[in-house]
Amino acid sequence: MAADVRGWILGLPGWLEHRLGLRPLLRELRETNVPAHLQNPVYYLGALALAAFLTLVVTGVLLALHYVPSAEHAWDSVQYLTYQVPLGGFVRNTHRWASSLLVIAIVLHMLRVVIGGAYKKPREGTWLVGVLLLIAMATAAFTGSLLPWSQRGFYGAGVGAGFVGSAGNLPVIGPIAEALRVGLLGGPEVGPWTLSRFYTLHVVLLPLLIGGLIALHVFLVKQHDRRTLKPVLRPRKPSRRDLKPLWPTHLVEVLAMMLAFVALIALLGAAVDPTRPFEPGLSDNDAALLDQPADPFRTPGEIRPEWYFMGLDQLLKLVPPWAALTVVSLLLFGLVALPFVDRGEDPHPRKRLPFVAAAGLVLVAWVVLTVMGVMG
Amino acid sequence: MTETRRDFLRLAAWGLLAAGAVGAGAAAVNLLRSTAPPERFLERWKGDVPVRDADGHLVLTSTKLSLPEVDSKAPLGGATGLIFLWRNDRGEVLPGIVVRDSGGERRATSIRCTHLSCTVGWRDSDGKWACPCHNGVYSGVDGRVEEGPPPKPLQQFSLREDDQGLAVLELR
Numbered sequence A: 001m002a003a004d005v006r007g008w009i010l011g012l013p014g015w016l017e018h019r020l021g022l023r024p025l026l027r028e029l030r031e032t033n034v035p036a037h038l039q040n041p042v043y044y045l046g047a048l049a050l051a052a053f054l055t056l057v058v059t060g061v062l063l064a065l066h067y068v069p070s071a072e073h074a075w076d077s078v079q080y081l082t083y084q085v086p087l088g089g090f091v092r093n094t095h096r097w098a099s100s101l102l103v104i105a106i107v108l109h110m111l112r113v114v115i116g117g118a119y120k121k122p123r124e125g126t127w128l129v130g131v132l133l134l135i136a137m138a139t140a141a142f143t144g145s146l147l148p149w150s151q152r153g154f155y156g157a158g159v160g161a162g163f164v165g166s167a168g169n170l171p172v173i174g175p176i177a178e179a180l181r182v183g184l185l186g187g188p189e190v191g192p193w194t195l196s197r198f199y200t201l202h203v204v205l206l207p208l209l210i211g212g213l214i215a216l217h218v219f220l221v222k223q224h225d226r227r228t229l230k231p232v233l234r235p236r237k238p239s240r241r242d243l244k245p246l247w248p249t250h251l252v253e254v255l256a257m258m259l260a261f262v263a264l265i266a267l268l269g270a271a272v273d274p275t276r277p278f279e280p281g282l283s284d285n286d287a288a289l290l291d292q293p294a295d296p297f298r299t300p301g302e303i304r305p306e307w308y309f310m311g312l313d314q315l316l317k318l319v320p321p322w323a324a325l326t327v328v329s330l331l332l333f334g335l336v337a338l339p340f341v342d343r344g345e346d347p348h349p350r351k352r353l354p355f356v357a358a359a360g361l362v363l364v365a366w367v368v369l370t371v372m373g374v375m376g
Numbered sequence B: 001m002t003e004t005r006r007d008f009l010r011l012a013a014w015g016l017l018a019a020g021a022v023g024a025g026a027a028a029v030n031l032l033r034s035t036a037p038p039e040r041f042l043e044r045w046k047g048d049v050p051v052r053d054a055d056g057h058l059v060l061t062s063t064k065l066s067l068p069e070v071d072s073k074a075p076l077g078g079a080t081g082l083i084f085l086w087r088n089d090r091g092e093v094l095p096g097i098v099v100r101d102s103g104g105e106r107r108a109t110s111i112r113c114t115h116l117s118c119t120v121g122w123r124d125s126d127g128k129w130a131c132p133c134h135n136g137v138y139s140g141v142d143g144r145v146e147e148g149p150p151p152k153p154l155q156q157f158s159l160r161e162d163d164q165g166l167a168v169l170e171l172r
Helices: A002-020 A023-031 A041-064 A074-083 A088-115 A124-144 A151-167 A173-185 A192-223 A246-271 A284-290 A307-318 A321-341 A349-375 B002-033 B039-043
Strands: B074-076 B079-087 B093-100 B106-110 B121-123 B128-131 B136-139 B145-147 B156-161 B167-171
Touching (some): A023 A246, A041 A088, A041 A192, A041 A246, A074 A088, A151 A173
Antiparallel strands (some): B074 B079
16 A cells, blocks of 8 residues: 555656656756856846736735725725734735835846846846836836825825826827826726726736736846856855755745745735834824824824835926926837946946946935935 | 639628628627716716806716705815815716815815826825825915926816795816
8 A cells, every 4th residue: 555655656756757858958957057157046036026916916906805996895894804804914914014025126137137237238128118117116016005094095196197197298208198097097086986996907907018018027137147147245254055956946946036035025914014213204193194094174284105106206306297208118129228328347346337337326216215204 | 604603602701791790890899889877877976966156067966966065074185174076078077176275255166186096185284185096286275386396277167046045066
């Protein structure tokens, strides 16, 4: 009897191989070695972003099972799932923490890519897909905040759409910006029709788009063999673990880091209110007002957006909207053009000081504006 | 001869595909472009008594707007007055408020900030409208921009009574 079971178990790999045919792929992965300089954790940041995104998808599906996408019932359904559904509050908080940590992972990942010059030939395509991913993720974060139909989300959507449409008076961009604003809102201003649009974007279109872009991004990374990335960071002291096989050692390490990241997100979701750490200047009372049902006749005195949009909001306090829109447009254009402007052969940051400095400047400006806004 | 037939059929097939794509694209664009909210959504915003401005445009009200009661209790960030809705020429339905100022005069003003569409609140301390989103400040007397990023003043309205005793709001 035991011998039969043992025989069956031993036969399983062969059974699977017959049907999946993965052995050649696994052999290739086993024989590929990862050099020491690529074993630095900064090369895992993209995987961590993916881990955060997958957490968002799983928690998002669980939330969508209870959420009602109608202006009449949205707020009530969110209250119900937060306070009445078992572990509902945990799922919701984890969803919000995952979005915050996703932003951090993406920013650090982009920083590593820019400093290391990893967008250079032949990896321009990978970079451009990455920029599209950035835009898609930002839009997903923006549309998600309206869904609870709270004061915070309602006015955030209004300000965001107003910002998009603020070029309304400019000659060529004006009509396009206005059409984009009205198309985003589904009408002349934020209302129940906007909820339908944002819900469809946030739950259906953007996850599909992001999933496809991630697949393309990972495919391109594999196509261009990371081992040809020149070392930028000093390798660790040489050891017998200098060359690790891609499978199983390296990939399992990456997987372990991803799981640890998800565990961190879940821990934060269980223990820490997702908004309070990013709103130190806000009293508990004012914070509670932001989560009240949307009231178009009354904007809370201490209204503020999610922390990752705070930098932009702060900019809007300082310059006219069309100037802020111009700045953002130029930044996006700069990101897209980067691999085609930075044409030098050597990816080392010391040989590319203007570009690295420009990236550093943008990052510092964003951090300063964000801190200004967060401190209130 | 067969080459010519094949060529023709190939051309016809591509042409049909292109025509189908154009047709589907036009239909899709038409769908996406229809964004005017159905009037039934605006039902919820409609009040008991229709009020018209001088051009006959319907001013949607949230409560009865009859002059003797025009200073009933809709508190807005410190101001107490009657909230009304008006439709601007971009088609947006925006909130306004009718208040009695310190001299006892009725003033009607838009309370939608002209910067990025938040609702302004009344600051009792200095008698001004202040927007909490990006710190815009407007005069409490005539809605002029005094501080901050708003590009335009708050739309003011004048009130008059029509022959049925109903308040008529006119753009000032």
